[in-house]
Amino acid sequence: MATRYPFVLVDASGYLFRAYHALPKLTNSKGEATGAVVGVLSMLRKLLDAHQPEFVGVVFDAPGKTFREDLYPEYKANRPPMPDDLREQIQPLQEVIRAMGLPLLIIPEVEADDVIGTLASRAAAQGIQTLVSTGDKDLAQVVNEHITLVNTMTDVALDPAGVRERFGVPPERVVDYLSLVGDSVDNIPGVPKCGPKTAAKWIQDYGDLDGVIANAERVKGKVGEHLRAALDQLPLARTLATIKRDLVLELDPTDLRPSPPDLETLRGWYERLESRRLLATLKPVPADASAPPAPAGVVTETPSQPYEVLFSADDVETWIARITAAPLFAFDTETTSIDAMRAELVGLSLAVEPGVAAYLPLAHVYPGAPAQLDRQAVLARLQPILEDPSRHKVGQNLKYDMTVLARYGITLRGIAHDTMLESYVLESTATRHDMDSLAKKYLDYDTVHFEDIAGKGAKQITFDAIRIEEAGHYAAEDADITLRLHQTLWPRLEAIPSMARLYQEIEVPLIPILSRMERHGVRIDPDLLAAQSSELAQRIHDLEIQAYETAGRRFNLGSPKQIGAIFFEELGLPVIARTPTGAPSTSEAVLEQLAGEGHALPDLILQHRSLSKLKSTYTDKLRQMVNPDTERVHTSYHQAVAATGRLSSSDPNLQNIPIRTEEGRRIRRAFVAAPGHRLMAADYSQIELRIMAHLSGDERLLAAFASGLDIHRATAAEILGLPPEAVSSDQRRSAKAINFGLIYGMSAFGLARQLGIDRGAAQAYVDRYFERYPGVKDFMERTRVQARQDRYVETLFGRRLYLSEIGHSNQSRRAAAERTAINAPMQGTAADIIKRAMISVDQWIQTEQPPVRMLMQVHDELVFEVAAESVELAAARIRDAMESAAQLAVPLIVEIGVGENWDEAH
Incomplete structure (x- = not known):
């Protein structure tokens, strides 16, 4: 049975800093920073909902100096000043916490850790089980049989055994451990070069810090010298690292009982924060005044509207009439497996307007399951509608449903919208793009999750074993919520024509192509x-x-x-x-x-x-x-994963098979053509560099590509001042590292490591590169400025990548966002181009029906299975389609290889 914690203490200052640095920077319509406040309140609600304590203390650091700075003026001297947009969120956060009815503690001249340590120790002395919510490792020293730490962001809890496992010492020795390793963040001096394992070993060997000091002469090596040199400062380090547990406080843990929330004040703050999620927590007072108030932050679910479950042919006909009359209907399948190539169809769900949805059970087989309509008969009745391109459908990840239906002889047509792709194109990094996540983000709606009705882990049952009463609501809700999501997401996409066009002209047409590729297998x-x-x-x-x-x-x-x-x-x-x-x-x-x-x-x-x-x-x-039915391997392609628009694959992940090593190439030899066929690999040559030339407009880069030069040899010749024929293979290799490194934001330091040269020489390479290709440097700077202004960058075809950290106060995170800003338009444009090429090639295949199958897409390469006698025809048509997929200022070049296996085709 899980431990109950009547008393919960919250390190609110720690919460605030972690929320600020870990979460996106949000502002309201007035430009006020809100992200840290909303983040902290979300963590608080999660904590209180989970434990529902009787007593709560939310503890902040007080402004001004503490006794530790009096002891050691350099204490925390390394910390940068608090960012202004974080400082301005402290007072609103404290006001909201007070309005929630939570006891708020700000004690001058000490730190929040000391207040927490004192209150937790008092509670422990009274036998009250206490939970301290913090990310601060220093508080591990107060852990005992009555005090547990929990990190709300990671859900990792530390009891005495957990402390010993993490630090290698028990809680009562954590202060000694911290004194030895020091703390660069708080500027607590320790023993130089003494890492966590060394500190733990010394304490294990000599008992405690005093024992380590007494035996310093016995410690060998350089680290022993460091220990002996640090002996004078270790007592100070111990004092600074020790959390006070004996503060004089005019309150007891049992005084910290939450009071009823001030709903009117909370509503005002939540409206100012512009948080629909927080506003949704403010439910009316229950009619039964004798009922106890809900704990602060608890959301009461409202009952869901009942959906229909169809058992009769007449019911099915009624719904066929509804979807036939509707301009758009939502559609979903329920199956026995996430593997679409092996999944058995269990039922179908339909929705024609918000709240109006139905589930059609077809193959539930649990004991006592009611009689259901014949699956084949129902599918035969629905097939004309599902295959009618004029009957517009919307779904969530319809590629899966299309593949499942194909196993029953149905070719799904009329795909108008896919909510997974609508969300992905709208903002690829805003959230996961599964339906449950989208419902929560865009509708603030908590769906029934599959695990809620099927169980988890080894005890999870398949959908055909779930009782229809539960399955019906779950499945119909999927269709209903999908329709509602579309009605929310599509207007947002339509408002940005370039993104709507990319969604309609690239992402949606790719759905059936990927489904066919997965079904073909290799x-x-x-x-x-x-x-x-x-x-x-x-x-x-x-x-x-x-x-x-x-x-x-x-x-x-x-x-x-x-x-x-x-x-x-x-x-x-x-x-x-x-x-x-x-x-x-x-x-x-x-x-x-x-x-x-x-x-x-x-x-x-x-x-x-x-x-x-x-x-x-x-x-x-x-x-x-290997699928026993097809004797082939069938990967799954994912459109809504990579932020830049690139496809990814799983089971197997084709993108990660190395091509530059002999072992990786040997694995590719095991991918073989069917008898009488060949594998054909069509690969874009240096596509991202060509896109860089187009975007930057650099004259020398454009000229090199236009002349058909070896771009790496040409670059080496430019930066070294040599004729191309005089460039050595090592010089070409260095130029290649620069060409590709700059696209990915590589620094001179990174280039030096890659080439095995000193940093000065690498910097000289980079400087000469930009001297010879000034257009590239100008493009990079323009992109940084535009990204900081707009907070996103775009591909040539309108795909946006939002950069939430482009203005971050942390320099390394801001620099990473700037590198992404430069690289994303090239990677994203390359992804868009190969998708356009796939659509063009597929149109040829579907129209003329040549003996050609598109099997795989890996990086900038498409792989086909081609009848031996059609190799020349296929190569010409595929090259033409791929090279015509975009009109750039430099030519797109496609290299084609053919062989009995994938490796030979390179």
Whole structure:
């Protein structure tokens, strides 16, 4: 049984900073900053709804100095001043919290942590279970059997065992631990180069900080020297890190009982914040005055309108008449699987206007299920409507429904709208684009989730086993909410003609094309994959042996903890970066840097990870993915995932098969053509650089592409002042790194790392590049200015990418947004172009019916299965369609290869 917490303490200042830095910067129509306030209130509501405590304390830091700054003037000196748009949100937030009836505490000359520590300790002494909601690791020192920490943003809770697991020491030793590692944020001095593991080991070896100090002479190596040099400042560090638990406060935990909310004041604030979600929490007082008031922040759900469930042929005919008369109807399928290629149809739902929806059960098979209409008979009756292009349909992810229906001989036509794509085109990064998320964001409506009626995990049942009474409401609600979403989203898209055009001319026409590609699938050679798996297993084993020999002992190559111990404690490798918990990082980027510096073990681990991933993800798994009905592998394409408009794929993820390594190319050899056919790969050549030339209008870049020059050789010649024929392969490689690096916002530092040269030489390369291609530099600066002004950038075809952090006060986040602003128009335009090419090629295939199937789309490449005798015809028509997909200031070039397998086709 879960622990109940009668007393909840909230680190409100911590909430405020985390909400400000983690959430989008929102403003109301008056330009007032509101994002942090709304974020904190959302976290508060979530916390209080979950625990419904009897006593609550919401604690803020008081303005002005604290006793710690008197002890150590440099305390928190490294912290930048509070941003103005955050400072202005403090008073409104505190006013709203008071209006919610929540006790608000602001105690001068101490920090919120000290107030929380004191109140939590008092409650614990009275046996009151207390929950402290904070993201501050320092408060781990107050945890005991009665006090638990919870991080509301991550839902991670820390009890005494959790503290020991996270820090390597019990709560009563956390102060000693913090004193040793120091705190760069609060500017608390510690022992230089003493990381979390070292601090925990010292405390484990010598008992506590005093024991570490007493045994400092026994600590060997450089870190021992650092410890001895820091001995004089450790007592100060301990004092600064210690949270007070004995403040003189004129209140007790049991005095902190919430009072009834001031609804009128709350309504005024929520209207000023312009938050529909918060306004929706203000429900009328119940008629039963004796009923207890709902806890602050709790939303009471209103009963849903009943929907129809159709059991008779007459009911079906009534609904056929309704959808036939409607200018647009919503449509959804319910099935037994998320895999559309294997899903069995269980039922259909329809909606013709908001609140008017029905579910047609066809194949529920649980014991005692009522008699249902014959599935084939109903589908035969509906088929003319579903296949009629003049009967306009709207759905949510209709590609799935189209693929399911195709298995029953129905070709879905008349797709007018897809709410998933409407949301995605409107703002790709605003939210997830599943129906539940969209309903919450755009309608402020909480849908019935699938897990609510089917269960979770291993106990989850398939839809055909769900009782029709529950299934009917869930399914009809899907159709109803889809229609309502369309009525909300489409007017917003229509208001921006370029985006509406992109949605109608690119995204919606792509739905049937992707469905056909998924259904076609691709043949693979399972025997070849099995042989590759065996070879990879041997190579992985050999790498493990080499790693053990290099490390001097056996260890788990998949364990960051064990790797970190060997790297930084046993081998003394330099710490490149740290994890959020302060531990030395062993991320892939760190391993790459260490390997680049000549360290053998990181290089072996990188090779081991790469080969293990290829084996588990592809050579082992692809054989298990073969559909027994088709004997092919069927990937799933996703239109509404990548922010830039690019397609992604899963099960298998075709985008991640490496092409530059021999192992990746060997996996591609297992993708084979059917007998009598060939695989044809058509790949855009350097499309993003060509788009850069078009967008920037740089004369030299345009001339190089117009002349058909090797762009990387031409770039090397320009920046080095050499004739193209004198450029060496290494010089061309450097120019290629610059060409592509600039598109992705690579700095001189990053270029230096990639080329293995010093930073000054890399900066000289970049400077000379911009001297020779000034149009590129001007384009980048124009884009930054425009992005800061509009907060979005656009592709050539009107796709917008919104940049919520382009004006962020954090320089690194702002710089990342600026890099995205420069890259997104090129990546997004490339994505739009290949989608337009797919539509053009598909029109040829559907019209003339050549023996050609479009099988895969990977990055800038399309892969086809072509009858051997039609290879030349297909190559000519496909090249023409792809090269004509956009009119740029430079020619689009498509390279085509043909082979028995995917690798040969390159």
